[in-house]
Amino acid sequence: MLPHCACRVYDGGVEQKVVRKILRVPMSSRRDITVEQHETDALSGSHTLTAVEALSSAVRKRILSGEFRPGEFLRDAKMCEEHSTSRHTFRAAAQALVNEGLLRQIPNRGFVLPDFGPDDIVDITRMRGAIEGEAVRMIVFTGLIPQQALDAVKVMRSSKLSSDKSTLVAADRDFHRSIIDASGSVRLRRMYATLESEIELLLVQRQDFYSEPGEMAEEHERLINSLRNRHYEKARAAFQEHWTDLQTKLLQHTP
Amino acid sequence: MLPHCACRVYDGGVEQKVVRKILRVPMSSRRDITVEQHETDALSGSHTLTAVEALSSAVRKRILSGEFRPGEFLRDAKMCEEHSTSRHTFRAAAQALVNEGLLRQIPNRGFVLPDFGPDDIVDITRMRGAIEGEAVRMIVFTGLIPQQALDAVKVMRSSKLSSDKSTLVAADRDFHRSIIDASGSVRLRRMYATLESEIELLLVQRQDFYSEPGEMAEEHERLINSLRNRHYEKARAAFQEHWTDLQTKLLQHTP
């Protein structure tokens, strides 16, 4: 094991007095500021990374890269060594991923990669309908189409068939995430985040198939148009079809 | 600090060989059985309690009893002493409660009771509409009204005004929880669980007001009837009114 300080993850830890200077804020009121600040960015996450947060991000990446097979256990001895952290930190990080749906915890057996069955695919799609459907309702109500969604479609449209698949994956993710963000609901966003993770893991486990760029762009343009028309039932139906399409594809790819 | 063994929470830990005998299962296939079993009851929670689970339950109770004020910090030194556990265990338990919405974690400041503002009340209500609305859709579709919901209404109906308030609170909770359960979606249930916690905490923080039993029974009977008619839009509207009523009451009680 490395010496004490080499393991530390803290890097940009700003000292208190410096912060005080930067913010130009009197001593007395500083406490309230930090509280408020942290309460707001509890989800936007702009504070200096905790070791647990850094680790859970790292493990999340490994999981979503498809490094582990469904049903595989994440042995904490191995994990701790690979990320050079303590077991407690790993367990905290893993627990966070459990709440995200990327891991399951089995008492006395450890953390294991979920093995999604057809039921899960249906369940996730249904859940997505409830969550994203609410966001769609809000957008239809306000009439404000998020710029990021339009940008994502542009990316799809300008992508060649030969272009990197990850670009398309990211565009699709950005599109739907912007729909959720537009709802302005922190809880909607939080809940969708877990769904998004699960869906991404599903795609990875199921060989990450994706439609051809042109088709994909067309499909999402249709969704945008359904939002523009500001008719909730129709918009909802359009999105529903989109979700169900994915569900069908996923179910067909079931081993 | 108490001696080692006095702190242990393990109590009903069944020995492996005994289990094997009870289940009458050959050695070779046992592994698969436990895995499946745990995968299914990951949410129903029928395994022997972990120290972390026991602790988080205990702390959840304390929080929902209104013992702590909004904005109050749960100092881990105090908590560990009061529950005679290690700091690691407390932190794991607290993190679980963070994911449930009953606590917030502020880096380097600890775990704090959330202080819900009007925005949160609106957000929670909206979220509830999305989640419970989906369950309502499913019930309308299948036409199966959960027995527990009917039982809960009976309890409300037979309650006197003088009866214990907690009975009514429980009945209301059971009613809505059974609606969710009837959807048969594990994810819907998991997400509703956090909402339920937040709502319960809100009610506690806002003095736990509740309607008069008769009125409450009537209101829920109306909901049941809307489900019986099997018209989604109307049922959804009925439930929406119910949720909005609560929202209004909560907003009025804002300090």
Next chain:
DNA sequence: ACTTTTATAATTGTTGTACAATTCCGTTGC
């Protein structure tokens, strides 16, 4: 040969302790 028992090893869950980093809080100085 197949299952059951037994013993042993590997892994998880929990605790205690130590320490670095950060935040809190009272004091001093201006």
Next chain:
DNA sequence: GCAACGGAATTGTACAACAATTATAAAAGT
């Protein structure tokens, strides 16, 4: 009054140890 300083309190992390459970493999029984 407000800013800067310094010690005390608190959190975050690491390391080590051990109890409890599970996994694995060898021995025994049928």
